[in-house]
Amino acid sequence: xxIKRALISVSEKTGIVGFAVKLHEMGVELVATGGTAELLxxxxxxxxxxxxxxxxxxxxxxxxxxxxxxxxxxxxKRISEHLKQLSxxxxxxxxLVVVNLYPFKKTIEESDDLEKALExxxxxxxxxxxxxAKNYRDVAVVVNPSRYDDIIEELEEGGDISDTxxxxxxxxxxxxxxxxxxxxxxxxxxxxxxxxxPENLSLKYRKIQDLSYGENPHQKAAFYAEADIKESCVAxxxxxxxxxxxxxxxxxxxxxxxxxxxxxxxxxxxxKHTNPCGAAIGKTISDAYCKAHETDPVSAYGGIVGLNRExxxxxxxxxxxxxxxxxxxxxxxxxxLQILKQKKNLRLxxxxxxxxxxxxxxxxxxxxxxxxxTRDVGRIDSAEFKVVSKREPTQNEWKAALLGxxxxxYVKSNAIVxxxxxxxxxxxxxxxxxxxxxxxxxxxxxxRAKGAVLCSDGFIPFRDTVDEAAKVGITAIIQPGGSxxxxxxxxxxxxxxxxxxxxxxxxFKH
Numbered sequence: 001x002x003i004k005r006a007l008i009s010v011s012e013k014t015g016i017v018g019f020a021v022k023l024h025e026m027g028v029e030l031v032a033t034g035g036t037a038e039l040l041x042x043x044x045x046x047x048x049x050x051x052x053x054x055x056x057x058x059x060x061x062x063x064x065x066x067x068x069x070x071x072x073x074x075x076x077k078r079i080s081e082h083l084k085q086l087s088x089x090x091x092x093x094x095x096l097v098v099v100n101l102y103p104f105k106k107t108i109e110e111s112d113d114l115e116k117a118l119e120x121x122x123x124x125x126x127x128x129x130x131x132x133a134k135n136y137r138d139v140a141v142v143v144n145p146s147r148y149d150d151i152i153e154e155l156e157e158g159g160d161i162s163d164t165x166x167x168x169x170x171x172x173x174x175x176x177x178x179x180x181x182x183x184x185x186x187x188x189x190x191x192x193x194x195x196x197x198p199e200n201l202s203l204k205y206r207k208i209q210d211l212s213y214g215e216n217p218h219q220k221a222a223f224y225a226e227a228d229i230k231e232s233c234v235a236x237x238x239x240x241x242x243x244x245x246x247x248x249x250x251x252x253x254x255x256x257x258x259x260x261x262x263x264x265x266x267x268x269x270x271x272k273h274t275n276p277c278g279a280a281i282g283k284t285i286s287d288a289y290c291k292a293h294e295t296d297p298v299s300a301y302g303g304i305v306g307l308n309r310e311x312x313x314x315x316x317x318x319x320x321x322x323x324x325x326x327x328x329x330x331x332x333x334x335x336x337l338q339i340l341k342q343k344k345n346l347r348l349x350x351x352x353x354x355x356x357x358x359x360x361x362x363x364x365x366x367x368x369x370x371x372x373x374t375r376d377v378g379r380i381d382s383a384e385f386k387v388v389s390k391r392e393p394t395q396n397e398w399k400a401a402l403l404g405x406x407x408x409x410y411v412k413s414n415a416i417v418x419x420x421x422x423x424x425x426x427x428x429x430x431x432x433x434x435x436x437x438x439x440x441x442x443x444x445x446x447x448r449a450k451g452a453v454l455c456s457d458g459f460i461p462f463r464d465t466v467d468e469a470a471k472v473g474i475t476a477i478i479q480p481g482g483s484x485x486x487x488x489x490x491x492x493x494x495x496x497x498x499x500x501x502x503x504x505x506x507x508f509k510h
Contacts, residue, residue, distance in 0.1 A: 002160055003140070006096035007049075007070070008040065009033040009125060012145060019098070019148040020044050026155055031094065062123065070094070074131040078138045096161075097132035098142045101125045101176075105183050105228070114191060121184055129173045136170035137163075143176045179204050179227070197372060208235070214247045221247045231355040233257065237328060241340065242347030245326075248273075249304065253328045253349060255410060256306025261357050262406040263308060268292040269410075270303040275430065277303060279407045280423035285309035289318050291423040296444055297322075304328070308354055311336045320346075330354050364510075376507060380405060385478075388486070389493045389500035393476055396421050397453055401478040401501055404455030409507035415457040416441040416465075418449050418474065425452055435464045442472050449474050457507040459483040463492035470496035480506040 006028050010016050017040065020030055024044040031047045032040055040046045050056050053067040073094040076082040086093060101122040111117075132141035140161045142151060147169070154161050161169075182202045189198055205224035214221035223245070225235040234254045239245065245253075252271045259269040263281055268288040270278035277299035282288030285307055293300050302323055307315070310331035316339040319327060326347040327340065340346055357377035364371040382402055387393065393401065404419035411417060411429045416437040418426035426445030428437035434456065442449055450473030459482045460466065466489055469477060477493060481502030493500040 003028055003095045003155060005029045005031065005073075005092060005094050006098060007031045007074070007094045007128070008098045009036050009049075009128065010098065010100045010145075011122075011125075012100045013039060015145045015148050016040070016098070017043050019145075019152065020046075022152045023096075023155075028096070071127070071131050074128065074139055075135050076138075077135065094139065096140050096142070097128055099125050099128045099132075100143055100145070101129075101180055105180075117187060122180070126177050126180065129177055133170040133173035136166045136173075140166050141169050141173045143169075143173050147172075196374075201370070201372065209245070211247050211250075212244065219247075223247075223250055231358045232261075232330060232351040232353060234328060234349065234351070237349040237351040240332065240337065240348040240350055242326070242343075243345050245347060249326050249347060252304040253306070253326055256304045257328045257351065258306075258357065259407065259410040260306045260308040261354065267308045269306040270295070270300045271306065272299050272303050275412055276407060276410055276424065276427060278424065279410075279417075279427075281403065282422065284314075285312065286314040286318060289315050293318070293322075295424045296427070300324075311340075313339065316340050376409060376509075384504060386481070386502045386504065387499065388481065388490050388502050389498060391494075391497060391499050393499040393501065397476040397499055400453040401455065401476060404453055405478055405503065405507075408455040408457045409509065411457065411509065413457050413508045413510060415507075415509065417455045418442065418445050418452050419455060420448070420452050425449065434458065434460060435462070435468060438465045438468050442468060445472070451475055453478060455479070457509065459486070459506065460489050461485060463489050465489075466492040466496070466498065470498060475499065476501065478503060480504065482506075 006023055008016065008020060008030060009032060020040050021043055024030060029047065030040065030044060031049060031052065033049050037046045037048045049070065053069050069091055072086060073091050074097060076086050076093055129141060129143060132139045151161060154165060182204055204227050206227060208223045208225050211221040211223055213219055229236045234250055234257055252274055255274045256269045256271040259276060259279060260267040265281040266283070266285040266288045267281045268285065269276050270292050278292035278295035280288050280291030280295065282291055289307070302325055305319060305324055305327045307329040309329070310333060311327065311329045312333050313335040316336035320339050320343055324346060326349065328349040328351060330351050330353055332340070332348065332350060340348055357375065359377060360375050362373050362375050380402060399421040400419045403421065404417050407419065407424055408415050408417045411427060414431045414434045414437045416428040416434065417424055418441045425448040426441035428440035428444065431437035431440065438454065452474055453476040454469045454474045456477065456479040459480045461483045462485060466477065476499035478501040481504065483489060490500050
């Protein structure tokens, strides 16, 4: 069905003049609303909507196209009954609707003002889009300026828009209005209702890329990002080099980068299967990397590296000296890139400038449902911690305890991390028994536990963990506290002249 008449009403006017000129050259009659009409009149003949409806645009533009002469022209099927009714009322069909909406999202990003937001809620535009999308077999609808060239190309080749393209355009239109309505309802919900978790949860993500497979080769997968990302993260990182990202690469890169965001000092993490096998801070990023790799060099092979500083030449040389899957950082010097790009398959991700973790939600999918919780974020306030042992910690023990407490929250529970003041020396992750996690961490420390601090993500329920730590010379423990056997566990620490610190909070990670 040939396109004979088009209605154009756009807030985002990028490319619209060129598009309208092409349509005019093909003999398409152009109808437009106020501001759009004024712009197009400089280049092509345009019929105004108000000349068709016989009503002026009213209420400061709130009412423009809400009229039977417009919507009947769009909603009419190209069947004799509908066309007869149009003819009886002197209504000419509209075959193409080109509309994008008032910039509501941009408005609320720039201002929290309710009145400004309300004035940027589009009514007529949404109605036009929905009418055209409903009648997509007879009326094509375009909401995205990037589609203009495709439409012109199809019209030039065949004189019409294909059924497949019409279907795609209709779907884009309904997704567009759904996202628009979601932005409005989310904004008003925050304004009018003080619920931390809404009764109805609508989530909008855009696809970044298809993935070759999921966690396993027989699973299909894709990567989606939030519509408006406000912190540096794996979802807004740019890949600079290497093979395409896998599902597991992305998940591990997230774990690596979120860990190093905890630190103001130069920090490095090395991740295997979402757990850190290396973590450290240093005077320089190179120093931090060297220590992080030293945590567990065997497990670090093929790992994912996260850094909170630009990767320099020295650090790049260290990374390139052993096999790594991926490096994620807020930047790379040119010298570093030259070194790392010699590794053909090494994936390099550059994030926006570093930001601290922001409040928000974490979500975990279960079959048939979704678990939603606030993120476990925020700077550690050691003033809230309580020393419950007889002995007070030394300055170095305090420093190590605070380092370990930041690291342990990124280790799967049950989690034990053994640390010195600047690096992890042993990590025990994901065990069903906390004492088993401690034994693994001690084994991984390979004799470096003497004088170190043991960190536990949950309370220590029995003294066995303390006794195991004492055997290898660990001098301090930091844990949430809260067990019915806290006194027994603390007594074990006192018997071994160890420090016991209670944080009052836990860091389970499932």
